[in-house]
Amino acid sequence: MSGPRDFDFLHGDWQVRHRRRTDFLDPDSAWEEFGSTSRCVPLFDGAANLDEIDMPHLSAKGATLRLFERATGQWSLNWASSVTGTLYPPVLGRFTDGRGEFHGDDTYDGKEVRVRFVWSGVFANGARWEQAFSLDGGATWLTNWVMEFTRVAVSRAS
Template sequence: MSSPHDFDFLHGEWEVRHRRRTDFLDAGSEWEEFPSTTRCWPLFDGAANIDEIDMPHLGAKGLTLRLFDRESRRWSLNWSSSSSGRLFPPVIGCFGDDGDSRTDSGDGRRDRGEFYGDDTHEGKDVRARFVWSGVSETSARWEQAFSLDGGETWLTNWVMDFTRPETNQEPVSGTPAA
């Protein structure tokens, strides 16, 4: 199960390469690609973090607040966009699964996390899935998929590949400077 330090890898600055469908619900829609930057910092001694992603291509910024629930040992990932100023419903999940060695990096750290939640997109009810994979100190991948049939089938509609800027190969701890 997850721990309060699952997202420690994300702390610091990142360059991000986006690939997303122009229509999140249409498997035949075109893909667009664009770069962005993001910075993440820890809160609550690692049991929470916040990041802001700057996406000039979209003319927007995004914010994610991640909170670890110590009782359920699950994370809630809460997203907001500067375009709407609205907090979207969270996706909830964890890294690894008890006894699943496929998600273990060999040092006890789980390097794949899955998170699920219910939302709406363009007036349609969707089940949302976020997957973090390939997690290391210098790279990671995030994928978003939507399901219109309660999770029977999924359409991946956004992929982000994270890499550390060459001048900043180390994660940053603490809070941002005021």
């Protein structure tokens, strides 16, 4: 069952390894890989959080505001880009058995797409995020971006 502490694992500093398609809608497009850093801070006693990801390879930063809606038991994930200054439509969903799945509608390259974010492989020092698009209302999906999160070790003064 999803709850307001689902994203507690994400709080803190991360190194992120990206693998993404050069064309999000072409299953035959090449993959590119690059690194980034991310920091996530809790809000509302864990029922919300805000992260910023710095992607020098893309000359871009992004931010995600995650909010837990107690009435529905769902999260809304709201992404903004420094490149466009746009807040994109949210994806909505929940965690079940340690896997978070979130869906929404958007446009990409002038086409209506169904969007899916998946959080999986969550443990104390790592997590995996995937983005997929569907052009047929969710009948088929094309994964176009994968991020592997590794927690930055905290150094303690002796």
